[in-house]
Structures are given as structure tokens and as C-alpha cells.
Amino acid sequence: MDQEKQSVTIQDVARTAGVSVSTVSRALNGKSDVAKETRGRILSIIEEMGFTTNLAARSMRSQKKNLIGLIMPDIAYPFAIEVMKGVNRAIAESEFDLLVYTTGNVRKSGRAHHERKYVSLLTKSITDGVIIVAPVVGEFNTDEPIVSIDPVMSNPTNPAVHATNYQGSMEAMEYLIGLGHKRIGYIGGRVELESSNRRLLGYRDSLKKANIPIDEKLIASGDFTTETGISCSRMLLSLPNRPTAIFASNDQMALGVFQVAEEMGLRIPEDLSLVGFDNIPESKYLGLTTVDQFISEMGYMGTQMLIKIINGIPLDEQTYRMQTRLVIRNSCRAIDARD
Structure with missing residues (x-):
């Protein structure tokens, strides 16, 4: 087999650098007893030769793996x-x-x-x-x-x-309610996550606090993906008495709402108000009002x-x-x- 195709070993690195195998090992593990010049030469040779350490073997030799x-x-x-x-x-x-x-x-x-x-x-x-x-x-x-x-x-x-998911959800809903919205659709996230459940609870509690009846038809179950944002918003916006606003429990699903609104000839915000959750970079360019969870x-x-x-x-x-x-x-x- 050609030398170029063979795996480079720590012995090869040591031989090329003119040092012992233990010196190469200490250099790789960042030991302070290796001279700066020697360490630099060893690392340069390692890069040139394409030597990679075996992480599992390294972990057995050192208590801390970094x-x-x-x-x-x-x-x-x-x-x-x-x-x-x-x-x-x-x-x-x-x-x-x-x-x-x-x-x-x-x-x-x-x-x-x-x-x-x-x-x-x-x-x-x-x-x-x-x-x-x-x-x-x-x-x-x-x-x-x-x-x-x-x-x-x-x-x-x-x-x-x-994040403070419940408080963030409450703040988003209080903002929409303050703008006069009473029929607010909600697109939930993955039901197994606490963050999703806390956001749904914030939606429900904010409506109760404002004495607005909860309409279960306005609550759709998503999974934090754009695809379910699309399917859920189609369902909500096809209701005989559709919502005037939608609160998507993450921005990824809010992107789906934008797409469906365009398909249905609805303008945001003239025909439909929309709030997301996350504040991902895309939300800024779309002008999406959202909850930043940093x-x-x-x-x-x-x-x-x-x-x-x-x-x-x-x-x-x-x-x-x-x-x-x-x-x-x-x-x-x-x-x-x-x-």
C-alpha cells in the first residue's frame, strides 16, 4: 500500500519532528513542560501530515478530555x-x-x-x-x-x-388584545416540550384575564416546523369566522402563516395580524412582531x-x-x- 494512503501514526509524527512519542503526546494534551517552539513544530507537522488523534484512546489516557x-x-x-x-x-x-x-x-x-x-x-x-x-x-x-x-x-x-415562556406568551397576547383583537388563533408547538405547554397556557390565561371566551376551534396543534405552520394556518384561515390575528408559538411556524396568507390573498397586517416567538434572524427581515427568548x-x-x-x-x-x-x-x- 502506498505510504500516502496509510494512516499517519503518532510514531510518524515523533520521527519527523525528531522528538519522543511522549513529547508529541504531551504537546497534544497541552502540557506546560513542552517548549513553545517544540510544540509549534509538532503541531505544524501534525497539520502537514494529517495526523488525527483517536478521541476514545485519548480519553482513556487523560482524566480530562477538554x-x-x-x-x-x-x-x-x-x-x-x-x-x-x-x-x-x-x-x-x-x-x-x-x-x-x-x-x-x-x-x-x-x-x-x-x-x-x-x-x-x-x-x-x-x-x-x-x-x-x-x-x-x-x-x-x-x-x-x-x-x-x-x-x-x-x-x-x-x-x-x-426561557420565561409563560410570561413571553402573556406579553404577546396582551399586546394583541390591547390592539382590539378578540378572535386570536393559536398554533402550538411540540406537545412533549414544557416550553410549548407554557406558551399555550399563557395564551389561555391571557384570554381569561381579558374575559374573552376561549374558542377551541382557534387552537391548532403544530410541531414547531414550517410545514405545520402552513397546515395549521390553512385550517384557521378557512374557518367561517376566521381569526383577525394569529399567535404562532415559534417563528418557524409564523413563516408558514406568511406563506398561506399570501396564497389566500390576505395582507399582513391589513387583513391579518401575526405574532411569533423566538426572534430568529428571518423575523427581522419579514417585519414580524415576535417574542425574543435570546x-x-x-x-x-x-x-x-x-x-x-x-x-x-x-x-x-x-x-x-x-x-x-x-x-x-x-x-x-x-x-x-x-x-
Whole structure:
């Protein structure tokens, strides 16, 4: 077999650099007893030769791996992208590297099984701790460091970060009610998530607070994807007495409402007011009024919490609640009693 096709070993790196294998190993693990010039030469040779360390083998040699695992249901959606931005910023400020695992689809069957499998794999082999985003599992059977972002429960057994979903929902609804809207459609998210249930509760309680009867026909069940935003808004906007406003419980589904409104010849906000939840970058360009839950900051905070746990630093609080804020743009208008 040609030399170019053979795997480069740590012995090859040591031979080329003119140092011992143990010196290469210490350089890779960031040991302070390796001279700066020697370390630089070794790393340069590693890059040139394409040498990669075996993470599992490395973890067995060192108690601390300087590696964090990130488990996500789907990295293609805006929520996940924003979380990763925050995680990436925290990683860049730290001595840790990041390893990402994903099932590739929020609708994929066996999510709970995959989450438990990934957590077990990462915490018992190659990482110092794990961040898990929007998990459907409420409790993991491990003593290793875990932080969840947007957990399935309000008070999970492991440290967590989530937004003040109920307050954010109430603020959005109070804004629409203040504009004179009484028939407000609602598109819910994934029913297994606490964040989704808290937003629905905020919708219901705000109507009760305003003495507006709750019409169950105005409540549609989505799953935080654009596709269900489309199907749910078609149902709501096809009602004989359609809503004058829709509150989509995330911006991704609100994008579906925009699409259906255009198909039906309805103008936003002239014919239909619309509010979302998340404040993803797309919402700004669409002029969507939405609830900002500072997703990137949630990712950043969750990573910082995990690093503290790994380094043995006590957390100020086990659950960090990110305060939401209503961002008013131009997707809503006031109506009067005649509308």
C-alpha cells in the first residue's frame, strides 16, 4: 500500500519532528513542560501530515478530555442554529473543543432512545460533559455533567436553561388584545416540550384575564416546523369566522402563516395580524412582531454552566431562566369593534 494512503501514526509524527512519542503526546494534551517552539513544530507537522488523534484512546489516557458534546434533534432549523452560535462563542472563549451529535429530524421516531444512547456514549467515553437541546427525556441515568437547553420539564433533575415562556406568551397576547383583537388563533408547538405547554397556557390565561371566551376551534396543534405552520394556518384561515390575528408559538411556524396568507390573498397586517416567538434572524427581515427568548444567549449560558460544573465550580442556580422580551415590528395593526 502506498505510504500516502496509510494512516499517519503518532510514531510518524515523533520521527519527523525528531522528538519522543511522549513529547508529541504531551504537546497534544497541552502540557506546560513542552517548549513553545517544540510544540509549534509538532503541531505544524501534525497539520502537514494529517495526523488525527483517536478521541476514545485519548480519553482513556487523560482524566480530562477538554471536549464537550452537543446533542441536538436537528441542526438545520433556525432555533438550533442560534443555539449553536451561542455554544460556539462560549467554546471559543474556553479551552474546550466541541463534538456535535444529531438525529437529523425533530420528527424522527425513537428520539428518547437516541438521546439516552448519545448521552451514555459521550459521557462514558470521550467528553467531559454534554449539552442536550430540547430533549424529550426528562432524566438521564448518569452522574456525569449534563446541561439541558429548553428542557422537557420546568425543573429537570440536571442543570438547565430555558426561557420565561409563560410570561413571553402573556406579553404577546396582551399586546394583541390591547390592539382590539378578540378572535386570536393559536398554533402550538411540540406537545412533549414544557416550553410549548407554557406558551399555550399563557395564551389561555391571557384570554381569561381579558374575559374573552376561549374558542377551541382557534387552537391548532403544530410541531414547531414550517410545514405545520402552513397546515395549521390553512385550517384557521378557512374557518367561517376566521381569526383577525394569529399567535404562532415559534417563528418557524409564523413563516408558514406568511406563506398561506399570501396564497389566500390576505395582507399582513391589513387583513391579518401575526405574532411569533423566538426572534430568529428571518423575523427581522419579514417585519414580524415576535417574542425574543435570546436563543444564542441560552446556548452561551448553557455552555458556561457546563464548563463550571466540569471545573468543579458551584452554579449560582441549577435552572437559569432567560427573560423574554416582546419585539414590536409591523406585522400587527389595531382593529375596532367593526372589524
